[in-house]
Amino acid sequence: MENILARFAQVAARPLDYAKQWKQETGGRVIGIFPMHFPGELAYAAGALPMVVQEDDEPVTIGQSQVFSFYCGYNRSLIDQALRGEFDVLDAILFGDHCVQLLGTADVIRAHLPTKPILFNQLCSILDADWAMEETRGTFRQLWTELETLTGTKIEEASVHTSIRLFNCNRSLIRRLYDLRRTGEIELSARNMQHIVKSSMVMDKAQHTALLEQLLSGLVHAAPKARTVRVFLSGHMCHAPKPALLDLFEDCGCTVVDDDLYTGFRFIFADIDETGSPVDALASWYLTRSQKVPCPTRAVKGLDWEQYLLDAVAQSRAQGLIILMAKFCEPHMFFYPEIKEAFEKHGIPHLLVETEHEGVALESLKTRVDAFVEVVGRRAAAAPVARIGATV
Numbered sequence: 437m438e439n440i441l442a443r444f445a446q447v448a449a450r451p452l453d454y455a456k457q458w459k460q461e462t463g464g465r466v467i468g469i470f471p472m473h474f475p476g477e478l479a480y481a482a483g484a485l486p487m488v489v490q491e492d493d494e495p496v497t498i499g500q501s502q503v504f505s506f507y508c509g510y511n512r513s514l515i516d517q518a519l520r521g522e523f524d525v526l527d528a529i530l531f532g533d534h535c536v537q538l539l540g541t542a543d544v545i546r547a548h549l550p551t552k553p554i555l556f557n558q559l560c561s562i563l564d565a566d567w568a569m570e571e572t573r574g575t576f577r578q579l580w581t582e583l584e585t586l587t588g589t590k591i592e593e594a595s596v597h598t599s600i601r602l603f604n605c606n607r608s609l610i611r612r613l614y615d616l617r618r619t620g621e622i623e624l625s626a627r628n629m630q631h632i633v634k635s636s637m638v639m640d641k642a643q644h645t646a647l648l649e650q651l652l653s654g655l656v657h658a659a660p661k662a663r664t665v666r667v668f669l670s671g672h673m674c675h676a677p678k679p680a681l682l683d684l685f686e687d688c689g690c691t692v693v694d695d696d697l698y699t700g701f702r703f704i705f706a707d708i709d710e711t712g713s714p715v716d717a718l719a720s721w722y723l724t725r726s727q728k729v730p731c732p733t734r735a736v737k738g739l740d741w742e743q744y745l746l747d748a749v750a751q752s753r754a755q756g757l758i759i760l761m762a763k764f765c766e767p768h769m770f771f772y773p774e775i776k777e778a779f780e781k782h783g784i785p786h787l788l789v790e791t792e793h794e795g796v797a798l799e800s801l802k803t804r805v806d807a808f809v810e811v812v813g814r815r816a817a818a819a820p821v822a823r824i825g826a827t828v
């Protein structure tokens with residue numbers, strides 16, 4: 437089990453190294469996919485390796501002159517990686533357009549890598565509009581054709597069905613880990629959970645799924661170490677929070693029982709229909725996902741992230757919420773005041789932690805997390821029956 441977790445950690449730390457090795461071994465194409473809405477199933481069905489492009493840990497240097505300093509760390513890191521030649525391993529990049537900053541990044545990368553094939557696809561942002569289904573079908577049909585042209589391979593419907601089944605299987609195995617952790621049957625640190633999801637965004641799904649099956653069959657059911665409070669982690673769009681930050685929460689006495697992080701539950705919660713037309717299935721998957729775990733970059737009438745969070749916190753029996761917000765992430769910033777108000781109204785402690793590519797001052801943050809843990813502990817002690825198992 438330790439070896440499997442170590443392998444996931446290795447891929448999560450050096451995703452482009454994994455891609456290079458995969459390419460050497462298979463001779464296949466690697467397609468970098470920008471987060472957060474394009475599925476990798478079509479590219480996989482074309483025989484390529486779809487990998488979600490990740491932030492790296494290097495300081496932003498030569499890319500800094502190409503980007504506003506008020507862009508989020510993920511965007512600045514992407515531009516820097518592109519200028520450093522890190523994306524040479526990618527045979528194409530699939531851009532989405534879910535935030536204004538990402539559009540700017542796409543332009544810079546296009547300008548600096550003029551020979552890199554770019555697949556630019558727009559998915560509609562109003563998910564319950566009358567025209568959304570037909571529009572989304574059209575986007576996936578276009579992507580299907582573009583991938584066939586790029587790879588020189590005809591993508592058969594049967595291959596897409598096989599790909600969808602494999603990806604669903606991978607997601608369901610990770611959800612099983614989430615279930616076991618939520619119910620307290622296993623001890624799985626937030627760092628390890630992130631490594632599992634992040635490596636799933638990168639690795640060949642068949643390889644990753646085989647490792648997950650081994651991991652699940654060898655899991656020893658053991659109650660989590662006694663810590664003081666159960667917490668839910670929320671936010672952090674597009675990229676992974678630094679593992680040291682997750683360790684800090686646990687070192688301060690938090691047990692992370694659930695999350696809606698992109699490099700977490702948000703990536704694996706929804707499956708794609710395995711029957712019928714794959715284009716219809718992909719479109720339905722995209723249009724209905726936000727109804728289960730709302731995304732701040734998408735709009736659905738009457739759907740609020742704060743209500744989802746209140747319900748999710750109650751269902752996971754978390755006693756407090758930690759919001760991880762990437763600095764300058766506008767979509768997330770727009771939602772925060774409503775989340776804050778809702779949690780204050782319901783008397784559920786929450787802590788906002790702003791993250792940066794350059795890192796977070798862990799010592800001063802530790803003081804805030806210690807205070808948060810104390811507040812959560814006191815509230816839980818004052819009203820244990822009301823909070824635990826409460827439905828909102």
Ligand code: SF4
Pocket residue numbers: 508509510511534535536537538672673674675733762764765766767768
């Ligand atoms: S983290 Fe936020 S600001 Fe950055 S690309 Fe994602 S949605 Fe946009």
